[in-house]
Amino acid sequence: MAIKQRSKSLKSRSSSLADTFHQLEVLNAHEVVDAGMIPFREKVGRDILPGTVEVFQINIGKLCNQTCAHCHVDAGPDRREENMDFDTLKTCLDIIKEHNIPTVDITGGAPEMNPHFRWFVESCSEMDVEVMVRCNLTIIMANCKYRDLPEFYAQHKVHVISSLPYFSKSRTDSQRGDGVFNDSIKALKALNEVGYGMEGSDLKLDLVYNPSGAFLPGDQHSLEREFKSQLKRKFGIEFHNLFAITNLPISRFLDYLIESDNYEDYMIQLVEAFNPSTIDGLMCTYTLSVSWDGYIYDCDFNQMLDLKIDTPVTHINDFDMKKIMDRKVKVNQHCYGCTAGAGSSCGGEVV
Numbered sequence: 001m002a003i004k005q006r007s008k009s010l011k012s013r014s015s016s017l018a019d020t021f022h023q024l025e026v027l028n029a030h031e032v033v034d035a036g037m038i039p040f041r042e043k044v045g046r047d048i049l050p051g052t053v054e055v056f057q058i059n060i061g062k063l064c065n066q067t068c069a070h071c072h073v074d075a076g077p078d079r080r081e082e083n084m085d086f087d088t089l090k091t092c093l094d095i096i097k098e099h100n101i102p103t104v105d106i107t108g109g110a111p112e113m114n115p116h117f118r119w120f121v122e123s124c125s126e127m128d129v130e131v132m133v134r135c136n137l138t139i140i141m142a143n144c145k146y147r148d149l150p151e152f153y154a155q156h157k158v159h160v161i162s163s164l165p166y167f168s169k170s171r172t173d174s175q176r177g178d179g180v181f182n183d184s185i186k187a188l189k190a191l192n193e194v195g196y197g198m199e200g201s202d203l204k205l206d207l208v209y210n211p212s213g214a215f216l217p218g219d220q221h222s223l224e225r226e227f228k229s230q231l232k233r234k235f236g237i238e239f240h241n242l243f244a245i246t247n248l249p250i251s252r253f254l255d256y257l258i259e260s261d262n263y264e265d266y267m268i269q270l271v272e273a274f275n276p277s278t279i280d281g282l283m284c285t286y287t288l289s290v291s292w293d294g295y296i297y298d299c300d301f302n303q304m305l306d307l308k309i310d311t312p313v314t315h316i317n318d319f320d321m322k323k324i325m326d327r328k329v330k331v332n333q334h335c336y337g338c339t340a341g342a343g344s345s346c347g348g349e350v351v
Contacts, residue, residue, distance in 0.1 A: 007065060009076040010252060017255050018074065020306040026258070027249065027333040037271050040335045046277060048329040050298070053321070056096050057105040057300060057346070060084045060117065062292065064109040065142050068176045070210060072250040072304050073111040080236075082109075084292040086116050091316050092290060093123055099321055105346065107300065112146060125156040129298040132159040134346075138180055140187040146191075154194045159204040161243070161346075162188070165212055167230040173314040175212045186323065188237045206241040208348075214262035216273060216341055217244040220349045234329040243348030246270075248337035250304050270336035278343030281350040284329045290316060298329045300336075300346065 009017040017023055062079035077224045096104055104124050111117055111133060124131045140149050153160055164184055165175045172181035196204030211217050224242035231237040247253045256262040284298040294316045297303040311327045343350025
């Protein structure tokens, strides 16, 4: 069952699910637990502890040129207020430099719409930090302001990671909106033209696949082969890797599950697919996630549920790596999404 495109964010619709506390109430409802979904912490049977911070992930803002139906960020054109300011970005830069964090992962929204985005990318590049940007592709075609993004990315050796729900127009547009597929293809061609995704190129272009309905993604390697074959044959497009990501029951995807009467079945599906071998490779064990207003989380998904790290230090203005490392990862029922099957993270399968 395909997800229908929403025209507005949950927040602008005044939906009860715009409240993260309400989302957590839904995730922990007795009827779901009684149906077989035991608490995640009980299922794991142990604490999840962080390792060395390898990735500093920054949600630079919720402003976006799209309103995707599955978006766990609830991003959209109406989310103008939630945009990281210069001082907060400067503090992030200082932390990355002081603690020699090798990779910064910039996400949104459409991160490129933040007015300080290019300055931040340039500053990270000057420090020899690997920069990853979660680009929705259509931003490149949005207007003339963004048309030079492929060249800008190439100049600073940015690792571009882009969402493309499928290699067909109908399935892509049903999830992300009319016209998204055609603009995405144009953007991918523009990236290929400057060297992104080509065999032997160090300009990394990876795609992200997530299902269009209430089911788990298929095998990542099989999907990658099919995407490469179809995109090359139909459009002459090349890319490096495909990341298959499970939709987590958060924000607009949670709204879809409830409206389509798929919520309980989907949650039980996640529990039944639980794979304990994914635990040590979860992104929360090597990533710190920072919100647009500077608060710190174990991962991007915890950020969207406002589950701040379990330490006395919760904001980057008080950043203390020693205290932050001496914590337990905060978990809840949505964590079943990252531990189902081969696992799921911002880099695709875990095992």
